[in-house]
Amino acid sequence: MNKIAVLTSGGDAPGMNAAIRAVVRTALHNGLKVMGVERGYAGLLNNELKPMNRSSVSDIIQRGGTILRTARCLEFKQEEYRKKAADILKKNGVDALVVIGGDGSFMGAKLLSKLGVKTIGLPGTIDNDLPYTDYTIGFDTALNTALDAINKLRDTSTSHERVSVVEIMGRNCGDLALYASVAGGAESVLLPEKEYDKDELCGLIKSGKASGKMHNLVLVAEGIGGSEELAKYIESRTGIETRATILGHIQRGGSPTACDRVLASKLGFRAVELLLEGKTSRVVGIRDNKIIDDDIDDALAMKRKFDEKLYEISKIISY
Ligand code: F6P
Numbered sequence: 001m002n003k004i005a006v007l008t009s010g011g012d013a014p015g016m017n018a019a020i021r022a023v024v025r026t027a028l029h030n031g032l033k034v035m036g037v038e039r040g041y042a043g044l045l046n047n048e049l050k051p052m053n054r055s056s057v058s059d060i061i062q063r064g065g066t067i068l069r070t071a072r073c074l075e076f077k078q079e080e081y082r083k084k085a086a087d088i089l090k091k092n093g094v095d096a097l098v099v100i101g102g103d104g105s106f107m108g109a110k111l112l113s114k115l116g117v118k119t120i121g122l123p124g125t126i127d128n129d130l131p132y133t134d135y136t137i138g139f140d141t142a143l144n145t146a147l148d149a150i151n152k153l154r155d156t157s158t159s160h161e162r163v164s165v166v167e168i169m170g171r172n173c174g175d176l177a178l179y180a181s182v183a184g185g186a187e188s189v190l191l192p193e194k195e196y197d198k199d200e201l202c203g204l205i206k207s208g209k210a211s212g213k214m215h216n217l218v219l220v221a222e223g224i225g226g227s228e229e230l231a232k233y234i235e236s237r238t239g240i241e242t243r244a245t246i247l248g249h250i251q252r253g254g255s256p257t258a259c260d261r262v263l264a265s266k267l268g269f270r271a272v273e274l275l276l277e278g279k280t281s282r283v284v285g286i287r288d289n290k291i292i293d294d295d296i297d298d299a300l301a302m303k304r305k306f307d308e309k310l311y312e313i314s315k316i317i318s319y
Helices: 016-029 040-045 079-091 103-113 139-160 175-184 198-210 227-238 248-252 258-276 296-301 308-317
Strands: 003-008 033-037 049-052 096-101 118-123 163-168 188-190 216-221 242-246 282-287 290-295
Touching: 003 016, 003 040, 016 033, 016 096, 016 258, 033 040, 040 079, 040 103, 079 103, 096 103, 096 258, 103 118, 103 296, 118 258, 118 296, 139 163, 139 175, 139 216, 139 242, 139 248, 139 258, 163 175, 163 227, 175 188, 175 216, 175 308, 188 198, 198 216, 198 227, 216 227, 227 242, 258 282, 258 290, 282 296, 290 296
Parallel strands: 003 033, 003 096, 096 118, 118 282, 163 216, 163 242, 188 216
Antiparallel strands: 033 049, 282 290
16 A cells, blocks of 8 residues: 545534544554545545645644535536546555545445445544444534534523524434434423424423523524424414524534544544555444444444433433
């Protein structure tokens, strides 16, 4: 192995820069050459590769977003484009590709590896929706960003004695909303993994008010959506003023937390180690506080385990 390339793909996540830095510096330390691919698979198809050295990744560990930029590339679902990408990597003398992204990006890496390209995946997404790893890079930062917003919303909700419905990102995964509800002391959380009843929710809000609650925070995962309509429904059924806030892309930005930086550094380091050990088509992650790696096919086939215990805790301690 002589030269590797690294790219970020899909939605950006805080900590991606720390991961790029770890990959680049670990590779250079081991005598490998490194190229950065700009704009994910879309940039790869455009031959947007540039050599990277130690200083290319200076002063980035604290920055959100990704210095390599990112894109969602629909063309990559077609084999002719993946063949083109494999050719471009070959022409640039690249022996292996490190992909930092979510499940769509891993799917691209998996299919590319079937064409003979050595690939390693690093989980970079705020959604925490990759079943093989306990945490993804960016989740902790997004969680803290959501929490900061929730704390602020609590101030204004209490002052006005209102209900606050807050919509949290996560695509089809409720982890961000669930963790934010426990950490933020929300009264209720609606998740795609769990059935809910709007009238039961209104009943809880009314009894909370009757028992002296000055505010009521209802977190809604993006996978449920409809927070504006839900706010109107709650107001009409409870008679309590209700406002909806969709946190949106705010949750994707910002300086990564220490947890995300350390996780990204460990995973980036391990990705290069695996390549040096001659491994390919693997993804790295963290399970039970240990850095692990799995076959990319197995990782993508795994079913997500919902944290029932945390959900139970959230319900019991919220009222
Ligand atoms: O996957 C990260 C994520 O932020 C999801 O939570 C959300 O559903 C999606 O990306 C939004 O994508 P986009 O930035 O393309 O609108």
